[in-house]
Amino acid sequence: MTLTSSAVGLKVMLAGNRPTGSLIDVYYKTGTEDTILTDIDWTLAELEAPVSISDNIYSYKEYLIIH
Numbered sequence: 318m319t320l321t322s323s324a325v326g327l328k329v330m331l332a333g334n335r336p337t338g339s340l341i342d343v344y345y346k347t348g349t350e351d352t353i354l355t356d357i358d359w360t361l362a363e364l365e366a367p368v369s370i371s372d373n374i375y376s377y378k379e380y381l382i383i384h
Contacts, residue, residue, distance in 0.1 A: 319350070329362065329382040334371055341368045343382055360384075 333341050344359040362382045369378060 327362075327382075327384040330379065331382075332377045332379050333368065334374065334377050335368050336372050336374075337370055341380075345384070 327345060327347065329343055329345070331343070335341050343362040343364075345362055346354050346357055346359055348354060348357060362384060365381045365383065368380060371378070
């Protein structure tokens with residue numbers, strides 16, 4: 318995705334279900350218009366709150382990641 322203007326942060330909102338024994342990790346890459354994204358490593362995002370476990374397949378919770 319290319320932004321039309323520069324940004325100072327990243328906000329990711331997701332809804333997910335995490336059954337027992339699984340993990341949810343979110344990774345991102347950022348750069349300037351001159352950056353070749355395949356040349357840089359992924360960064361692990363830090364969640365605002367831990368992802369809780371739910372074995373109910375119909376139960377999704379919202380999570381927020383701000384960088």
